[in-house]
Amino acid sequence: MAIGAFFGLVFAQTPAVPLIFLNRRFYFRWCSFAMGYYLLMVTCLLEDLLGIKIIVTGDDLTKDKKRSLIILNHRTRLDWMFIWMLHSRFKILEQLKIVLKAELKRIPGPGWAMQHAAYLFLERVWEKDQTTIQNISGYYKSCQQPLSLLIFPEGTNLTSLSQKKSNDYASKQTSYNQAYNYCLHPRLTGFKYLLKTMREADILDTVDDITIGYEGNIPEAEIDLLKGSIPKTVHFHVKRYNIKDLPETDEEIGEWLQVCWEQKENRLKEFYTNNQFDIQSKRFNNEQIESKMRFKRRVAFILWTLFIAFWTFCIFSFIKIKFYVLLVCLFHLIMDTFANGIIDFVCQLDANYRHHQLKQPTRAIKQD
Template sequence: MNEHLIRIKKLVIALVSIIMMIYGCGSLVMTQMIFQLFYRRGSPELQSKFNITKKAFISLLICILNFVSPSSIRISTDNATLAKGTFRKVNGKIISQLNRRSIIIANHQIYTDWVFLWWLTSTADLAGNIFIMLKKSLESIPILGYGMRNFKFIFLSRKWAQDKIILHNSLGVIDANSRGVGPLSGARPWRVDDDGEMYWDVNKTDDSKSWPYCLLLFPEGTNLSATTRRKSASFAEKVGRQPFNHVLLPHSTGLRSSLKLLRASVEVVYDVTIGYSGVGRNDYGEMIYRLPNIFVRGQTPKLVDMHIRAFKLSEIPVDDEEEFSQWLYEVWKEKDNLMENYYRDGTFTSDPELDQIVVGGFNIDPKPILMACLLPPALTLSLALVGYLAYAWLT
């Protein structure tokens, strides 16, 4: 009997999660459509409203994950590169003072890594200003694809000839907007090449019209698995590198290109190392926390560990390709050592002199999702009421 009840409970949780996801995403897209009726396309007012729906989307995902199985977050920060108090706990909620123009890089273990990192930006009220690179095919997903295009996410085909222009223009716009001289300020690029690449004046700024941003990148390109580990080892042999034990060999092209395109505005690169409870030294997180396991079986990590350190742009050899590749390799080597500590001790650090530790819930402000998801039905009911009153008055 107990087994039947457990199965029924899991089935109910899965069905409710699917309903929440479908209704939430549908409502967010409808909200975006409503905003487009009242605000001019490309206007800062419309983008501001779209950013609210971006916040609401991550709120939706976090609400679903907490409904399936609540998690806690433990953040440790490197005292040598991040000031004490960058992360702190207020009324049970973790808040932070992350930089307003930054790049986050991280190791990639499970498909929902980006959800936890997106949550990280919410601690500094930057959830509406995050940008993610996704596969081009995801742009065609019904409803979600439309919404993500309005989020200004960057869709890449992994064909450099095509992606180079998309990346150049997308990051160029992000950079120009962050300096208050982009399309959202009414400005235009000072030059457009024959191939469509746009160039913005890197010497101009207008802080009164600036927009913050946080670009999220996974230099490994994919999550850790038995197959990707073998491919990474082959790639390491090809380029004369020593493969790692707990992370994949990073690729430098995407990150270096992003840093070069954002160098007029980017202030810091946050390096995040992620570890999940329930994943052992010889396990693969993507097998344990697969999407069906999360949403159907309610199997999520009870504790998510993040170790964060920061690099100033001046500390990164962006202009030299070989030096940059070596720098990134050393960063990942240290990340591999951190993962070794994590699997041995269950934590990234235990020395308060070196690091600060903050533990809190995996939660987020629910107001954006409530507003975005309640607006369509509220507007529909209002229009229906107006229509009824008009009909009653006329007849």
């Protein structure tokens, strides 16, 4: 996975950098396509190599690729990787973006690749994050492409320490209802601002509330997969809300999210008692879609393997390719140091362009 991300960054995404100045919309589409195909390859590793099964209940979104904000409980650090298996069925891997902590953007290879794919990185400093959300929402709108943005409203994954901190903090709030055992209390400020900004930018059709649960082992971190701690089955329960049905004010949105999380806590409690979110008859089960996805992800795995093998041969055979790889790494290190990353540079460039366009005088209409 790490090698594939690095090769995709160097030989698929970075060559598109000149398009930042020539055609940002096409740059966005190309980098999103490259990331989406990489994620499809990863689902092959998860499902066909590790043998992880998925079960989906709730709303069937396989025929409806809406612009969406996805909210998910954060059980482990790997939730965002397992949800790729779900979204491959919904055919939205290309349009999927994830809200992540800013430290991840500087990881050589995967972090730089996620920047090119326009993932949203937050510093957890509210003044900075407000500007970041505004700029990237404007960039999403400028690119005029379908978008699905995944956010973990809990802010961090579930551990004994984070659970205690979350319950202690929530107990001091006037809206406190109960201590949570299966998820953390959601953080309201960031979610409310993100929803409001996306709604005002008119880049949002739905909010998809997804609950994830694990049957068998629960890997807490990447190293656990290497140690063989692999879940037998990952369960997803999906509920879609039309943006028009959601409340308008910040206070009401916060209350709505808290109700969602109360329902999620109860749903997870039932799940870890019965190992299922819903009765058997309500499970998503479309063998035709499963067969197509199985074929597509295996083709993606073969092509990505050939892609890696070809460029590995070139790196070892040609000094110019070695020099090019070195330049790519230096370029991204410079962008991280002086521009806070390629994604911040692109968003600021796009914001400056939109500001310039707004200042252009309106042409007078000629009259006969």
